[in-house]
Every structure is written in structure tokens, then in C-alpha cells.
Amino acid sequence: MTDHAPAPAGPALPADRLAALDALPVDARSLPTSPLSPAQVRAAGLTLHDLWLPAVTLDQRALEHNLYRFARWCAARGVDLAPHAKTTMAPRLWSAQLERGAWGLTAATVAQARTMRAHGAPRVLIANEVVERNQLAWIADALADPAFEVLCLVDSAEGAEAMGAALAGAARPLRVLVELGPEGGRAGVREADGALALARTVAAIPSLTLAGVEAFEGVFPQRRDDGSPARVRAWLDRLPEFVRGADAEGLFSEADEIIVTAGGSAFPDLADQALAGELDLSLPVRRILRSGCYVTHDDVFMERVSPLRSAADDDPLVPALTCYARVLSRPEPGRAILGAGKRDVSFDIDLPLPRALLRGGERVPLEGTARIAKLNDHHAFCDFDADDERAPRVGDTVELGLSHPCTVFDKWPLIPVLDPGLRVVDAVRTLF
Template structure:
């Protein structure tokens, strides 16, 4: 999907290194986002709020987030299919996970690639997030352009142009960027590209899992890499990182035990590297892991850090908690409804129209792979919306296949639970990371189906 939205101009930094949009672009929108709060500079969000974007689920397009918020629209006004956010569940999840991290004594740097939404980043920072996590340098660039004060790039950066951007970012004393290292070859590339940077780039040694993706496999090799970083004037060893999400994300086998054993290496690395004085250029030692499935195991593993010569900052990087979901996160999260007294709630839905009833027991929905996630689970039908009625399906229907723009719904329900052409099916989703990227503007609904907010995504 092509994003033709004008963004705040990144080449004209303000005094803190954030974009400084022209005054005519920034004019305060009629309806600023109540969800966003004050985590990011208001002027930059205002520029985003007033920039038109193609929005296929809105009755008027192109449109702006500010226009959607003030239009008095309702769910019934949307062009379907439409992905929406639930205001109450979204606010609950933001507050609940912030409290959970505080209870664990851990900081949060949410993986912001989940949403790529400045409105939602602002809401996370407003609730005390330490910074944002990016998967790529391009994402970090977008985060900086909207005023994020601190970004951890959870990858080794070895591209010359991206390192040139990092060198420029290092000249801004009010912006803090970090990245990972997992090879001497990568350190050499960074060393060369950043030789003239105004300050060293803080990096974290990444620990990996055999047979999976990036990261040093052996702890002794990781310490050898840390020594190489410590000897490099263009880099500062700032800590150690791992991503336990490479393990199977389930709670009904030996995966949690394997994760616990593997996470012990984080503190072991920190202790041994500190004993050699390898963190000499840092103010604190960052120890970070924690996707959305096992943040509790990470918090437990980091709960008794060794005595080091510097303070330890423990950071969890969950991203999917923000919207949770009906399937993937509901199976794996420590705050799932099956075990938590105050669980996270699904905040992301899709509404799709019944287009056809071609055979007994089958309906075709106007929704497909271009609209919803399908990489882990297919959507789950929650209810039929017929006129002013919401009819729970309670397992009487299931999505069995998705084409690009059609969903195959098999149903056993009879009477009111049997879908008719023209009905709306409310769908719960799985894995929010592969939903947000399909929708450049997402309406936010209250409990009555009124559109009370709208958020942009910038993929």
C-alpha cells in the first residue's frame, strides 16, 4: 500500500533534533487524539492529524485523523471491511501493562514496529515508557522524526547509509539511539562508518539461539566480541540483549523451561563483562529481553541481578500487549484471561459483510488476506451484527480459508446464529503485528460503536 501522506519534514530539526513542521501544517487540529496523551510533542502529532491519507474504510477519502474524530461517525457508517480499535480495551491495556512493568521493577521499551503509530507511541511514552524499540533503522528514523527521545534498534546495523543517519543522530544531544552487535565483522563496519561521529554509539551484545536468527551463540564468543567493542573508540558497550521470542511461544510444553535456562546467560554475561571493566564508557548496564509472550519469565530471570560496578537497567520490550488479541497472545501472554485476575483485553477487531451464501453451511465474507492477519491463526468469528442486535456466535462459526478479498465462513448455527447476506460479522484477530500494516488510518470505537478517535500508521 502506497502511503502518500506528507510527513513532518525531517531535514529541518528543531532545538531538540525533532522535526519542526511549518506553522501552516501544524495548526492545532479541531479534535486532537485523546488516547495519544502527551508522550510526543503536540505539534508533530498535530501535523500528522491534519495530513490527508487514503482511508478505504471511511465514507470520505482522502481524509485526516482530525476530520474522522470530529465527524460524528458510527461503526455503521464505515465501508467494510474495516479494522477498528476498542477505546476501553486499548486504555485498559496501556494502563495494565504499565502497572505490571512497575510491579516487576522493570522499564518498558515497547516494540513500536507492532503499530508504527505515533499516536499509540505517544500513549505508551505518556505512561512512562523508557523509550521505543525499532526493528530497523528506517523505523528508528520515523520515531525520531516524531520526537521519540530514545530508540533501541534491535538489530546490528551494517549498511553505510543507515550508519550515516546514525552518525547524524549522534550529533543531537537530546536524542539517544542504541543498536545491537553480534559479530566482529559488524563492529568493523560500524567502526569505519562512525569514525567521525560526535560521540560513540552505545551498543548491546546480542545473545542468540542455535538454529534461529541473529545473536552470538556462545557466551565466551560474546565476551570476546564485548572486548572488541570496548576497544573501539566509535562504540560504547552499553549492555546485553536477547529475544526469547525465537523459542516456541506456548505454555503447554517445555518451552518456558528452555526460555528460563537460556535467559540466565544475560546476567552471567553482564557479570563477567563488568568484571573485566568492559562497560567503562557507560553510565549504566542495560539488560534487555522480553517479547509479548514471556515477559514474566524475563522479569523473573532479571529479578536478582548481580552487584556490578554500575547500575543495571532492566528493560522489557513487549509490543503486542497494546491490543492483545483473541488467539496468539491469549494463548501465551502472562496476562491472558485464563490465568490473570486483571487480564489484557482484545482491542483490535475487523468487521466484514456477508456477501454470499452459496452452499448450505457456508457464507462468504468480504474480508481477506489484504485486510487481516493470517500468518499464525485465521480470524475468529465473535458475533453477528444484524440491525441494532449483536448475536454472539459462541463457536457456531469459523473462518476456514482466506483469499485476497474473501473469507470462507463455515457455520453450524441455526436461527439467529445463521448468517444472512448483508449481515456483519465481528471478527477477533491474531497477531496484531500483521494487521496494523494493512491500515493507514484506524478508527477507534467506544462501547456504543461511535468513532471517538482515529490513529495513523506509518509503514
């Protein structure tokens, strides 16, 4: 990891709201005393060896590195970042992202946006079309708050009309982005003509303002060793085509800038390339990436596909999430049962990766000598060469690298943060 000069600066979340959250005790199954607040954890003088296993932890130094590294990567390309904050649902980490220059936060749902606003986020992009009346009532309330900006997506005339009707009495129009989606994907307008027709509908609704276009290329297979990158590039080329057509018709006349946004965590480089061309529009253009997983990276999924993976960059992102699990049983030759399972770690894309054993005060690397074969709710089946001296023994601690951070954070309401000496120096509260 490289030490970096400061990333672009921005305002943190309000200190009083973070302090209030840090003062609230929370049930935390990995701590020796529970419930505890984050503030109490910081003051407790704990180390890794005090934690009840299994325990998922964050690496303090890796977090700092990743926050600075990706912020500087975006700044070097002149692109804004609105990280998908549902990855962590952790106000402390949102604040760190905003401090390092994030333009705003991205939410998947209105409920997430509500949590972000409650903790002082100044701007949230809801990456979905909103049609539920109660949620639109919340958006109407948010539009009356001059200290908060909310945007959302639209991908159908019916959705636009529902939003327009529900927001007819709002204090200001809601800025919306037309969502484009590929055939067979999830939401989003499929055809260019349909997208322009929807833009005309939005532009004619007084309570909405057409603000730009959005796409999420993460619906394509997220790998670099097949035709996926070429498919992503070809599809993302539709975004500039749309904004040129909509601008030529004067459909952005109520906006003060045109937003063009894409970029999950796998292909932000391809999104940046697609959005980087000269658009020659009537208004300034704001290019926004929305990557979220960069904050912790991971050992398998992101390390396989990110442009800042170790195989592709001289200063790569670094895995910052670890699960420590105890060896509970050696029931058969070549197999150990670990005390961590689906309730503790992600398994939706890849199974955990055994990195090392902690034994007798030493860290014994396991790379390439052990694998997790399957998970139950609370157990992992770890296979290995029974004759290897590094074979796990009952009572050993196994250090597991993880895949897909989004489905790790949601399992842990309080995650200890370790310094390089394995001292617990902080705890991150999540709000799923």
C-alpha cells in the same frame, strides 16, 4: 476491565508534531469519504454503521485499559519498558506509551527509528546490528542531536568493526548491546565465549560504547503447554552470566549503566524473572522489557500465551482490534463468504475468530458456533451449522477477533477508534 489509578508518567511526543500528522489527509478504504485526516475523522460524527466494510477498528476503552495495565505491571516489578513500536507504527499510540512511563521505543530497522525520531521520540533502541553505510551515516547524524538517544545491537566482530569505522567522526560514541541468540534462531552470538570475545572487540573501538546485553526469546515456540517456558528460562539465564563476565573484565568502563534487556510479548514474565536477580555489578543495572503486542492484545495468539491472558490473570489484557466484515454470499449449506481477506486481516499465525453477528441492531454471539476455514485476498470462508438460527445471512455483519496485531496494523493507514456506543471518536494513523 478494571479502572486503574494513573500509571507512571512520562513526556508525550511533541504536540505540534502529532497535530501536523493528524492534519494530513490519507486514503482510507473503510471511511465513507476519502482521503480524510485523523482530525477530520474525529469531527465527522461517524459511527460503525457509516464505515465501508471491511473495516478494522480499535476499541477506545480496551486500548486505555491495556496501556495502563501493562505499564503498572512493569512498574510493580521495577522493570523499564521500551515497547517494540513496529507493532503499530502509530505515533499517537507511541505517545500514549511514553506518557505511561515507557523508557523509550524499540525499532526493528533504522528506517523505523528515523520515523520515530522525526515524530519526537527521545530514545530508540534499534533491535538489530546495523552494517549498511547509509544507515550508519544516519546514526552518525542522530548522535549529533543532544535531544535524541539511539542504541543498537551487535552480534559479530565484522559488524562491530563496520560500525566503528563508519562512526569514527561521530559527535559521541554509539551505545551498543551484545545480542545473544539460540542455536537455530536468527541473529545473536551463540556461545558465551564468543559473546565475551565480541564484548572485548567492542570495548576496544573508540566510536562504540559497550552498554549491555540483549536477547529475544520470541524465537522459541510461543506456547505455554509444552517445554517452551523451561527452555526460555534456561536460555535467558545466559544474560546475567554474560554481564557478570564482561563487568569482571572492566568492559563496561565507558558506560554509566549496564542494560540487560529481553522480553517479547509472549514471555515478558519469564524475562522479568531472569533479569530480576541481584547481579552485583560495578554499575547500576537497567532492566528493560520490549513487549509491543500488549497495546491491543488479541483474541487468539496473545490470548493463548501472554502472562496477562484471561485464563491466567484476574485483570487481563483485552483484545482491542476488530475486523467488521459483511456476509456477501451463502453459496453452500454451512458456508458463508465474508468480504474480508488476507489484504485486511492477519493470517500468519492464526485465522480470524468469528465473535458475533450484528443483525437488526442486535449483537448475536457466535463463540464456538462458527469458524474461518480459509482466506483469499478479499474473502473469508466462514463455516457453521446450517441449522443454527445464528447462521450468518447475506447482509449480516460479522465481528471478527484477530490474531497477531503486528500483521494487522500494517494493512491499514488509518484505523477508526470506537467508543462503547460504536461511535467513531478518533482515528489512528500508521506509518509503515
